[in-house]
Each structure stands twice: as C-alpha cells, then as structure tokens.
Amino acid sequence: MSYLIRRLLAVFPVMLFVVLFAFFLLRLAPGDTAAIIAGDSATPEQLAKIRQALGLDRSIVSQFFVWVSQIAAGDLGVSLVSGLPVTRIIAERMGPTLWLTLLTMLVSTCAAIPIGVIAARKCGRLSDRAIMLASVVAFSVPVFVVGYVLMLVFAIELPWLPVQGYRSPVDGLGPFLRHMFLPVVTLSIPLVALIARITRASMLDVLGQDYIRTARAKGLSEQAVLYHHALPLAAAPILTIIGNGFALLIGGAIVTESVFNLPGLGRLTVDAVLARDYPVIQGVILLTSALYVMLNLAVDLAYAALDPRVRYT
Amino acid sequence: MTVLVRLRLALALSLLSLCSLPLGPALAGGKTIRAVMHSPLRVTDPILTTAYITRNHGYMIYDTLLGTDETFQVRPQMADWTLSADKLTYTFTLRHNLKWHDGQPVTAADCVASIRRWAAKDGTGQLILDNTAKLEAADARTITLTLKKPLGFVLEALGKISSYPPFMMPKRVAETSPNQAITNFIGSGPFKFVVKEFQPGVKAVYEKNKDYVPRAEKVSWTAGGKRVDVDRVEWIVMPDPQTQIAALLSGEIDMIEDTPFDLIPLLARNRNIQIRGTDPLGSQIVGRMNFLHPPFDKVEIRRAAMLALNQKDFLDALVGNPKYYQLCGAMFACNSALATDIGAKSLFSKNMDAARKALKASGYDGTPVVILHPTDVGVLKTHPVVAAQLLRQAGFKVDLQAMDWQTVVSRRASQKPPAEGGWNMFFTLWAGSDLVNPLVNQNLIGRGKDGAWFGWPDDRKLEDFRQAYALAMTPEERKKIANDMQAYAYDQVIYIPLGQFSRQSAWRKNLSAVVDSPIPIFWNMSKK
Numbered sequence: 001m002s003y004l005i006r007r008l009l010a011v012f013p014v015m016l017f018v019v020l021f022a023f024f025l026l027r028l029a030p031g032d033t034a035a036i037i038a039g040d041s042a043t044p045e046q047l048a049k050i051r052q053a054l055g056l057d058r059s060i061v062s063q064f065f066v067w068v069s070q071i072a073a074g075d076l077g078v079s080l081v082s083g084l085p086v087t088r089i090i091a092e093r094m095g096p097t098l099w100l101t102l103l104t105m106l107v108s109t110c111a112a113i114p115i116g117v118i119a120a121r122k123c124g125r126l127s128d129r130a131i132m133l134a135s136v137v138a139f140s141v142p143v144f145v146v147g148y149v150l151m152l153v154f155a156i157e158l159p160w161l162p163v164q165g166y167r168s169p170v171d172g173l174g175p176f177l178r179h180m181f182l183p184v185v186t187l188s189i190p191l192v193a194l195i196a197r198i199t200r201a202s203m204l205d206v207l208g209q210d211y212i213r214t215a216r217a218k219g220l221s222e223q224a225v226l227y228h229h230a231l232p233l234a235a236a237p238i239l240t241i242i243g244n245g246f247a248l249l250i251g252g253a254i255v256t257e258s259v260f261n262l263p264g265l266g267r268l269t270v271d272a273v274l275a276r277d278y279p280v281i282q283g284v285i286l287l288t289s290a291l292y293v294m295l296n297l298a299v300d301l302a303y304a305a306l307d308p309r310v311r312y313t
Numbered sequence: 314m315t316v317l318v319r320l321r322l323a324l325a326l327s328l329l330s331l332c333s334l335p336l337g338p339a340l341a342g343g344k345t346i347r348a349v350m351h352s353p354l355r356v357t358d359p360i361l362t363t364a365y366i367t368r369n370h371g372y373m374i375y376d377t378l379l380g381t382d383e384t385f386q387v388r389p390q391m392a393d394w395t396l397s398a399d400k401l402t403y404t405f406t407l408r409h410n411l412k413w414h415d416g417q418p419v420t421a422a423d424c425v426a427s428i429r430r431w432a433a434k435d436g437t438g439q440l441i442l443d444n445t446a447k448l449e450a451a452d453a454r455t456i457t458l459t460l461k462k463p464l465g466f467v468l469e470a471l472g473k474i475s476s477y478p479p480f481m482m483p484k485r486v487a488e489t490s491p492n493q494a495i496t497n498f499i500g501s502g503p504f505k506f507v508v509k510e511f512q513p514g515v516k517a518v519y520e521k522n523k524d525y526v527p528r529a530e531k532v533s534w535t536a537g538g539k540r541v542d543v544d545r546v547e548w549i550v551m552p553d554p555q556t557q558i559a560a561l562l563s564g565e566i567d568m569i570e571d572t573p574f575d576l577i578p579l580l581a582r583n584r585n586i587q588i589r590g591t592d593p594l595g596s597q598i599v600g601r602m603n604f605l606h607p608p609f610d611k612v613e614i615r616r617a618a619m620l621a622l623n624q625k626d627f628l629d630a631l632v633g634n635p636k637y638y639q640l641c642g643a644m645f646a647c648n649s650a651l652a653t654d655i656g657a658k659s660l661f662s663k664n665m666d667a668a669r670k671a672l673k674a675s676g677y678d679g680t681p682v683v684i685l686h687p688t689d690v691g692v693l694k695t696h697p698v699v700a701a702q703l704l705r706q707a708g709f710k711v712d713l714q715a716m717d718w719q720t721v722v723s724r725r726a727s728q729k730p731p732a733e734g735g736w737n738m739f740f741t742l743w744a745g746s747d748l749v750n751p752l753v754n755q756n757l758i759g760r761g762k763d764g765a766w767f768g769w770p771d772d773r774k775l776e777d778f779r780q781a782y783a784l785a786m787t788p789e790e791r792k793k794i795a796n797d798m799q800a801y802a803y804d805q806v807i808y809i810p811l812g813q814f815s816r817q818s819a820w821r822k823n824l825s826a827v828v829d830s831p832i833p834i835f836w837n838m839s840k841k
Contacts, residue, residue, distance in 0.1 A: 032723040039363030049492035081355045082513040163559040263515040271514045
C-alpha cells in the first residue's frame with residue numbers, strides 16, 4: 001500500500017514537468033495562430049486585433065498562469081481556432097482512439113501470446129523459424145502499406161467492409177465492428193509480431209529454469225507447464241511491452257487514423273499542431289501523459305500480481 | 314489443425330459475421346450528400362478569416378443582398394436596388410418572405426448591422442464606408458446607402474464572390490466585434506448549420522432550410538434561385554487522398570471537391586465517376602518578392618528574376634497534365650471580365666540567356682535569395698523548388714529554406730532582413746475569384762510597410778490606379794484602367810503570376826445538376 005501511495009504521489013512532479021514542458025516548448029515553435037485564423041489577406045492591424053481578442057498579446061508567463069488556473073478549475077480552455085471547449089473536443093476524439101487501442105491490444109495479445117509460446121516450445125524447428133520470419137516481415141512493413149492493401153482487398157475488390165469512418169458502439173454493434181475491423185487488423189499486425197517475439201524470448205528464458213523441470217517431473221501436462229507455470233513468470237517483459245503499446249497507441253495511431261479516417265486523438269494532435277492551436281495541443285499532451293503515467297503504474301502493479309517473486313516495499 | 318489454419322479460419326469467420334451485421338442508421342442513404350472538401354472547416358465566422366472553406370461555409374448558411382452571375386453581372390439576391398440620378402443614393406428593398414433560421418423575419422436593420430461588420434474587415438467595404446454619408450434602415454424592408462461621392466463598385470462589392478463576402482446575419486449576431494468569432498450561426502441561407510454535429514477536423518453538417526424561398530431565376534454562380542433538393546449535406550474531413558479516392562469508389566462519399574492530380578487516373582477509369590473542373594476562374598500560382606531588402610528592392614533585379622521564370626515549368630511540376638492548366642498572364646485571372654495578357658509575354662517561354670544578361674547588367678552582387686519552402690502542403694511545395702532551380706540557372710545565389718506552411722505564414726509577415734529571420738521570395742496560390750479586379754487583388758496594393766500585402770511594395774501609382782478604378786462608372790473605363798495597371802505592375806514586377814490551373818472535382822454520377830461556379834455550391838444539386 002505504501003508503495004502505491006508513493007507511486008501516486010510521484011505522479012504530481014511528473015505532471016508538473018509535463019505542464020511546464022507542454023506550455024513553454026510549444027511557444028518556441030514558430031507560427032502565429034492569428035495569421036492562421038485570419039487567412040492570407042489579413043492586414044497587420046487585423047492580426048493585432050485578433051491576437052488581442054485571443055489573449056495572445058499578453059506575456060507568455062501571464063498566459064501560462066491563466067492556463068494553469070484553468071486546469072486547476074478542471075477546464076482546459078477553448079480552442080483558439082474553432083472556439084469550442086478543449087474538453088469537448090478531446091472527449092469527442094477520445095472514443096475512436098480508445099476503442100482502436102483497446103481492440104488492437106486485445107486482438108494482439110490474444111493472438112501474439114499463444115504464437116510466442118508455441119514458437120518457444122518449438123524452438124529451432126521449422127514452425128519456430130516460420131513464425132520468427134513472419135514476425136520480422138510483419139514488423140517491417142509500414143502500417144500504411146498494410147492498411148492500403150487491406151482496404152484494397154476487403155473494401156474495394158471484395159466490398160465487405162467500409163473503406164473509412166467511425167461509428168460509435170451506441171449506433172449499433174454491427175456498424176461499430178465493421179468500421180473498426182480493418183484499422184484494428186492493420187495496427188495489430190506489427191504488434192502481434194512484437195509481442196510474439198518478446199513472449200518467445202521471455203519463455204525460452206523461463207523454460208530453462210529448474211522449477212519448470214520440476215513441474216514436468218511431477219507429471220504436469222505440457223499445457224499446464226507452459227500456461228500456468230512458465231507464462232506468469234515470463235510475464236514481466238510481456239506486460240511492459242503491452243503497457244507501452246497501450247500508451248503508444250493512444251498517442252500515436254496517427255497513420256492508421258488517417259488511412260481509415262478515424263477521428264481520433266492522433267489526427268487531432270497533428271491538426272492542432274499544424275494550426276498552432278495551443279490549448280488543444282496542451283490538453284492532448286496533458287491527457288496522454290497522464291494516461292502514460294497511469295499505465296506504467298498499472299504495469300508495475302501487475303508484475304507483483306503475476307510473479308510471486310516480485311515484492312514491493 | 315495448425316495454429317495458422319485456425320487463425321485463418323477465425324479471420325474468415327469474423328469477416329463473414331461482420332458482413333452479416335446490419336449497416337446501421339448513419340449509412341442509411343436518404344438524400345444526404347457526403348462531400349470531402351478541399352480543407353477542413355475550422356473557423357466558422359466568415360468575417361474573421363479569408364479562408365476559402367469558411368467562405369464556402371458562409372454561402373451554405375447565409376444569403377447576400379446581391380449575387381454575381383456567370384457573366385460577372387451583379388444580380389438581386391435578397392434585395393433589389395435602385396440608384397438615384399445623382400448616383401449617390403442606393404436604395405435596397407428586401408424580398409418578401411425572408412426569414413432567419415429561427416423563424417424571425419429578416420429586417421433592414423439586421424442588414425445594416427451586417428454591412429457594417431463586413432465593412433470593418435473587407436477592403437472594398439472600408440472604401441464604401443469611408444465614402445458614406447449615411448447608411449440606415451429607412452423601414453423594415455428598405456436600406457438606404459448615401460455616398461459622399463459616386464463610387465463605381467458598390468454593387469460589385471455587395472455581390473462579390475471573393476473572400477469576405479457581405480453575408481447577412483441577424484443584428485444581435487452582426488453586432489459582435491469583427492475581430493471576435495461569432496458563436497451563433499443563424500442565417501437566412503438555403504441550409505442550416507447543425508452546430509451540435511460540428512466537429513472541427515472531422516465533419517460539418519448542414520440541413521435543408523425548409524423555410525427558404527428561392528428566387529425564380531435560373532441559378533448562376535451566387536445569383537438566381539437557390540433550390541435545395543437534398544435533406545442534408547455533410548462535409549467530411551478525410552486527410553488521406555488515397556482514402557478519399559477509395560471512399561468515392563466504394564460509394565461512401567459522393568464527391569471530392571479537390572482531387573489530387575496524380576490520383577485522377579484512378580478515378581477516370583470508373584464509369585460511375587464524373588470528373589470536372591467546376592471553377593471557371595481556377596487558381597493562380599503567384600510568386601511574390603520582398604521589396605524591402607536586397608536583392609529584390611531593385612527593379613532591374615526583379616526583372617531579371619522574372620525573365621528566368623516561365624509558367625510551363627511551374628505548371629508541369631504542380632499539375633502535370635496540360636488538360637488541367639493554362640498559361641495565363643492575366644493578373645485579374647484568365648476567363649474573367651478584365652483578363653488580358655498585356656505585359657506577360659516573357660512568362661510564356663524560356664528566356665534564360667536574356668535573364669543571365671539582365672542579371673549581369675543589373676549589378677547583382679551575389680546577395681543570396683532566401684526562398685521560403687513549405688514542405689507539408691502538396692499544392693504549395695513544388696513552386697519554390699522550380700523557382701530555385703531556374704533562378705540558379707540565371708546566376709542567382711539561392712537559399713531554399715524548408716519549413717511547414719504555418720511557419721511560412723508567420724515568417725512571411727516578418728519585415729526583418731532575410732539574415733535575421735526575414736525572406737526574399739515566397740509562393741502561394743490565389744483563387745481566381747480573389748484576383749478579379751484591382752480592388753480585391755491584394756497583390757496590387759502599393760501602400761508599403763504599413764498597408765500592402767506581404768512583400769510591401771510602396772508604389773503611389775498602384776494606389777492611383779486603384780482609386781481610379783473605384784471611381785470609374787463604366788465597364789469600358791474599368792477595363793482600360795485594369796489594362797494600364799497590369800502593364801505597369803508587370804513593368805515593375807510587383808508580383809509574378811505563374812499560371813492558372815483548374816482544380817478538378819470528382820463525384821459519383823448519382824449526383825446531378827452540379828453547377829459550375831467559383832465557389833462550390835450545393836443548392837440545385839440533386840441525388841438519386
């Protein structure tokens with residue numbers, strides 16, 4: 001419990017650093033939101049008036065304190081470009097990204113762990129080599145190439161699935177799954193390869209240990225040895241990669257979101273950066289950083305739950 | 314059964330089960346046009362920005378007092394007008410049955426407030442207000458505008474189709490500061506903006522305004538009857554061009570406003586797809602030099618640079634297929650009322666020897682030419698590369714600096730020397746509708762550091778031409794002034810037009826009656 005409290009308290013300095021970093025680093029980038037809003041024909045006088053209306057004419061320190069006081073009040077401000085509340089914008093874009101991430105991690109984990117275990121079990125044999133070769137190929141092909149090929153086959157040539165777009169589960173499970181299928185498969189392919197390789201390596205490490213030999217000597221079935229004894233002890237690196245995968249997907253599924261036109265956080269971030277929409281960028285950075293920290297904490301706690309050798313004090 | 318076989322079977326079963334699932338209400342057809350526009354709608358106040366997408370959004374939900382037809386004639390739209398014999402007083406009378414989207418009647422007081430908000434931002438509006446003795450609502454349906462002296466462009470300005478069109482809004486909305494974004498989108502136009510479905514960067518949705526009473530005349534550009542034949546129009550943002558093409562082929566969208574030239578062949582083979590340039594005024598590539606700093610502060614060096622550049626190289630790099638572009642020397646846009654090639658001859662051929670000689674004779678001392686090179690916008694990234702190559706061939710020393718477009722936007726506003734964060738040359742695109750006369754063409758403002766467009770030429774003669782054009786009362790007078798102004802602007806190399814091209818729209822053939830216009834319009838269009 002004390003470990004948990006200490007870890008939770010450690011979140012605050014990390015988030016403070018993120019707040020400072022997000023705000024001041026963004027201000028170093030060249031670009032003028034007022035010019036982006038006003039368009040090509042705006043005069044310097046008009047730009048100055050827009051800057052004034054948006055509060056961009058104030059000192060950076062003053063803008064920072066305004067933002068921090070907004071965060072303290074649970075408000076992330078409003079988009080400089082659209083004028084909509086940042087919390088509303090992020091909330092609307094969170095759904096597709098979260099679903100994409102959750103489904104991708106679910107599919108990847110369910111597929112990759114058995115593949116990795118089988119590869120470890122058949123180490124050195126043809127099936128192991130085939131799996132390792134396939135994983136190298138799957139990890140090496142760019143995501144957008146996989147996406148376009150799947151789109152061409154399953155949405156254009158065989159018009160089974162939609163090319164693009166997102167439907168909320170609230171609209172019905174059918175449309176939701178149809179729209180998520182290709183993006184999830186696209187993103188899962190490299191992740192399956194990665195998790196399978198890590199699982200194989202970690203399992204090979206564990207399978208050579210004495211207690212595995214003891215388990216086998218006791219007459220346990222191979223399935224029980226692999227999945228009940230070896231896999232939990234091999235879990236730490238697998239959990240780490242799954243945790244990091246979650247965090248990376250939440251912040252960085254931009255290519256898949258663009259190819260399949262999912263209105264998620266990745267696309268929002270790129271749009272906001274190109275428009276120098278500071279409150280939106282800051283909001284996304286804050287949120288994804290917080291998620292990253294929480295996921296890391298969850299992974300650390302899961303180590304102890306799965307591996308009896310791990311104890312935190 | 315091996316693991317791979319099991320996996321394959323699972324995939325096939327999953328696909329089959331997904332295919333059997335119902336498609337859901339959002340794709341249930343109906344009379345909804347789904348279009349991918351040339352850019353995402355972000356700013357929703359058409360008086361706050363000159364962005365074309367925001368102007369086009371404005372035409373969906375707002376109406377204008379006057380419209381412009383395909384012969385460049387100004388026509389009545391919300392109002393008819395009369396002009397007094399002394400040419401000082403315009404009287405506009407609103408049509409019957411004009412209603413705001415909330416059901417309230419449109420009044421003259423609403424329109425006066427809208428004109429004032431528009432005029433605070435628009436150059437032609439400012440000229441009108443500067444010369445206005447009285448602008449008032451004489452009664453609920455009558456607006457009177459009394460000038461201090463006759464101006465020839467009042468109707469043209471109120472019916473214009475370039476950026477900042479004078480859209481009419483309810484008085485309570487129009488009284489918002491012109492530098493502050495409006496948050497209420499009540500208009501009186503043919504569509505209503507569905508605010509609750511608006512997601513910047515994702516989609517904008519418009520519903521048919523069932524109370525809209527169209528004019529009886531045939532539709533022509535922004536004039537004539539705006540008859541809406543569909544229930545909804547959705548502007549869907551799709552950042553990936555390849556996905557746009559696939560979505561059009563699969564029927565998930567009905568239209569792409571601006572089809573990437575290199576992907577047109579993928580659509581051209583499909584019998585269900587129509588491809589056409591719908592904007593008769595097209596877009597122009599424009600090269601702009603900085604008049605404040607060497608080397609382009611000297612007209613002789615600007616002339617040498619212009620000799621080095623030729624339109625074909627720029628158009629080939631950007632468009633490729635000559636079917637979609639034309640060599641065009643008209644500063645007021647080819648196919649427009651003021652189009653002429655006067656002064657542009659050198660741009661139609663390669664003159665590298667002449668450029669080298671002119672540069673040598675100009676006394677150029679090797680000062681590097683800093684060219685801003687945006688690398689993230691497809692239609693803007695080729696011009697600086699072509700220009701750099703041609704200028705180098707002519708003997709210029711060129712410093713091509715790569716950056717994103719938003720950095721260009723901010724950097725080009727810097728009046729500092731190039732070595733301190735300024736610049737010497739940049740390239741952009743203008744829609745032809747924003748070039749059509751000396752009053753809207755921003756490149757031809759000669760008010761120097763404080764009032765001219767980026768590059769800041771300080772040229773009294775340009776302002777004299779603009780003033781003369783504003784006062785000219787006949788088309789013949791205007792044409793002569795425009796010709797003289799263009800000849801002068803080429804002689805002084807105020808800017809360099811580098812050719813005109815037609816953006817190609819693509820739509821499925823179940824859409825019909827797509828109207829050619831400088832702005833994309835969704836009235837008149839129907840869907841089977």
